Amino acid sequence: MSRQRYWIAAGICLSMLLVWLAFFWEPDIGTPTGHPGPGTLRPAGQPMGGDFTLDSPDGKLALQDYRGKVVLLYFGYTFCPDVCPTSLSALGQAFTALTPEELAQVQGVFVSVDPERDTQEVLSVYAPFFHPRIVGATGTPARVAEVARRYGVSYMKQKPVDDRPYTVDHSSFTYLIDREGRLAALLPHGAPVADIVLQIRRLLGDKGKPS
Amino acid sequence: MKFAKPLIITLVLSAIAGSALADSVLSVHAPYVRLMPPGIKTTGSFMLIKNDGDDDRRLVRADSPAARIVELHTHLNENGVMKMRAVPHIEVKSHSQTELKPGSFHVMLIDLTAPLNEGDKVPITLEFDDGSTIELAAPVKKPHAAMPMPHR
Numbered sequence: 590m591s592r593q594r595y596w597i598a599a600g601i602c603l604s605m606l607l608v609w610l611a612f613f614w615e616p617d618i619g620t621p622t623g624h625p626g627p628g629t630l631r632p633a634g635q636p637m638g639g640d641f642t643l644d645s646p647d648g649k650l651a652l653q654d655y656r657g658k659v660v661l662l663y664f665g666y667t668f669c670p671d672v673c674p675t676s677l678s679a680l681g682q683a684f685t686a687l688t689p690e691e692l693a694q695v696q697g698v699f700v701s702v703d704p705e706r707d708t709q710e711v712l713s714v715y716a717p718f719f720h721p722r723i724v725g726a727t728g729t730p731a732r733v734a735e736v737a738r739r740y741g742v743s744y745m746k747q748k749p750v751d752d753r754p755y756t757v758d759h760s761s762f763t764y765l766i767d768r769e770g771r772l773a774a775l776l777p778h779g780a781p782v783a784d785i786v787l788q789i790r791r792l793l794g795d796k797g798k799p800s
Numbered sequence: 801m802k803f804a805k806p807l808i809i810t811l812v813l814s815a816i817a818g819s820a821l822a823d824s825v826l827s828v829h830a831p832y833v834r835l836m837p838p839g840i841k842t843t844g845s846f847m848l849i850k851n852d853g854d855d856d857r858r859l860v861r862a863d864s865p866a867a868r869i870v871e872l873h874t875h876l877n878e879n880g881v882m883k884m885r886a887v888p889h890i891e892v893k894s895h896s897q898t899e900l901k902p903g904s905f906h907v908m909l910i911d912l913t914a915p916l917n918e919g920d921k922v923p924i925t926l927e928f929d930d931g932s933t934i935e936l937a938a939p940v941k942k943p944h945a946a947m948p949m950p951h952r
Binding site for chain 2: 671672674675678711718720743758759762778
């Protein structure tokens with residue numbers, strides 16, 4: 590009798606392990622190539638980057654329109670009380686540290702993954718608050734999802750607690766795109782301002798250096 | 801009943817001394833509220849809480865007339881995905897300190913009752929697990945001022 594119980598228990602353990610393996614085990618797929626710093630991405634797909642078109646307060650925003658400039662791309666949402674302001678402030682501070690000549694060759698883009706609440710009106714005030722050189726953009730949920738997928742961004746709307754506004758879990762990397770529109774580097778959340786400046790100057794190359 | 805009066809006085813005095821002691825072991829340094837873009841109705845407050853006492857303390861509640869809902873929050877960074885979650889308390893170990901800072905613990909102010917401007921002082925009451933409270937007035941600061949500038 591006890592032997593039978595033992596086998597049942599063993600069977601239950603084994604099936605629980607299988608369920609865990611099937612649903613929860615996420616093997617480390619490693620650091621994406623070209624990633625200069627620490628931090629890995631969730632397997633939402635290897636970030637390929639690439640061109641996209643979204644809506645901004647100034648009309649259509651196409652990444653290809655920024656050819657020749659270094660673009661810093663960040664995905665977030667305006668109800669984000671801490672993470673996004675921290676990242677965008679760092680970006681703003683980095684921009685402030687650049688020379689006017691360098692700044693003219695740089696563009697910040699804040700992509701909202703919460704188009705439901707982040708209207709163009711909200712974005713038009715939100716993004717430039719951190720630096721005039723940062724523009725807000727979003728699109729239909731499907732299009733935002735497509736852009737996010739291409740950059741390996743995960744985000745997940747959370748169930749609101751009682752009458753609180755819902756929050757959105759999201760990747761907090763800053764994506765650096767070179768003058769040719771290629772995804773060149775990722776900066777993890779909390780990257781020091783000096784590092785961001787360094788990465789921008791590296792991508793600007795000799796042309797961006799103050800004379 | 802001769803002893804009643806001195807006894808009461810002693811009790812009252814020790815109660816006062818006790819509460820004064822409880823207040824002095826916990827202290828809050830450099831509190832601030834992050835200035836958000838116009839129209840944004842959620843923000844965070846950050847500070848350093850010091851515990852010079854011999855007992856571990858927990859910050860169990862925060863309250864402020866500046867927001868409809870005030871909560872204690874933290875962030876979990878899971879492979880670069882930042883997840884903000886409410887926490888029941890924030891521990892401040894004895895003879896130690898806990899920093900409420902961006903990307904980590906913070907007092908979350910949800911649904912601000914009025915727009916905040918730079919330099920405004922936001923009253924916040926912190927309540928600890930021993931029943932003691934600390935009242936503070938956290939100035940509203942631009943995110944820039946709240947972070948150290950890089951050397952140029």
